Amino acid sequence: MNKKCSKCKVEKSSTDFSKNKGSKSGLFAHCKVCVQSYNRVLDRHFRRGYVTIDYRVKHDLRYQDRALTFTWDQFQIFKPAYKLLHEAWVRSAYARALCPSIDRIDNLRGYELDNIQIITQSENARKDRQGTDCHTSKLVAFQVETIRWLSKHYDFTQYEIARMFGVGQACVGDIINRKTWKHI
Numbered sequence: 001m002n003k004k005c006s007k008c009k010v011e012k013s014s015t016d017f018s019k020n021k022g023s024k025s026g027l028f029a030h031c032k033v034c035v036q037s038y039n040r041v042l043d044r045h046f047r048r049g050y051v052t053i054d055y056r057v058k059h060d061l062r063y064q065d066r067a068l069t070f071t072w073d074q075f076q077i078f079k080p081a082y083k084l085l086h087e088a089w090v091r092s093a094y095a096r097a098l099c100p101s102i103d104r105i106d107n108l109r110g111y112e113l114d115n116i117q118i119i120t121q122s123e124n125a126r127k128d129r130q131g132t133d134c135h136t137s138k139l140v141a142f143q144v145e146t147i148r149w150l151s152k153h154y155d156f157t158q159y160e161i162a163r164m165f166g167v168g169q170a171c172v173g174d175i176i177n178r179k180t181w182k183h184i
């Protein structure tokens with residue numbers, strides 16, 4: 001019995017499809033060749049996610065205080081979550097908003113295993129945008145992190161930090177005391 005692959009639209013023998021107990025036909029909708037080529041793309045994108053972070057923490061100054069504390073092997077636990085979002089991303093014809101993104105739950109912490117989640121690009125962007133309705137709108141998330149980091153590790157006054165970032169002292173005080181930018 002032949003079956004048409006819903007991906008490549010080619011009619012193939014049932015042995016060209018993997019078994020899927022959950023489906024009516026008992027077979028997957030996509031043929032083995034299509035599943036394999038999808039898996040290769042998935043693997044490549046997943047790998048690229050890790051490698052990009054590894055590169056940034058080593059070479060990008062903005063990431064210099066963020067350690068990457070897990071290995072490529074440990075990162076595999078995120079593969080199922082990544083795959084779910086990745087499938088939706090591919091189905092959307094690679095809509096940028098749905099691109100899977102590796103997010104640090106707490107932006108003050110580094111890339112640590114218990115501080116990682118996989119979310120879409122648009123969710124990640126929304127996380128960064130939150131707080132823009134307050135008077136600190138000219139600051140971006142990275143600067144907010146830097147302000148808190150400076151006040152924690154150095155004995156700059158709030159006034160000095162405010163001067164560095166071109167904002168008011170009250171604004172810096174609110175950031176440090178988490179009255180604003182609470183989500184970071």
Ligand SMILES: [Zn+2]
Binds near residue numbers: 006010034
């Ligand atoms: Zn196919």
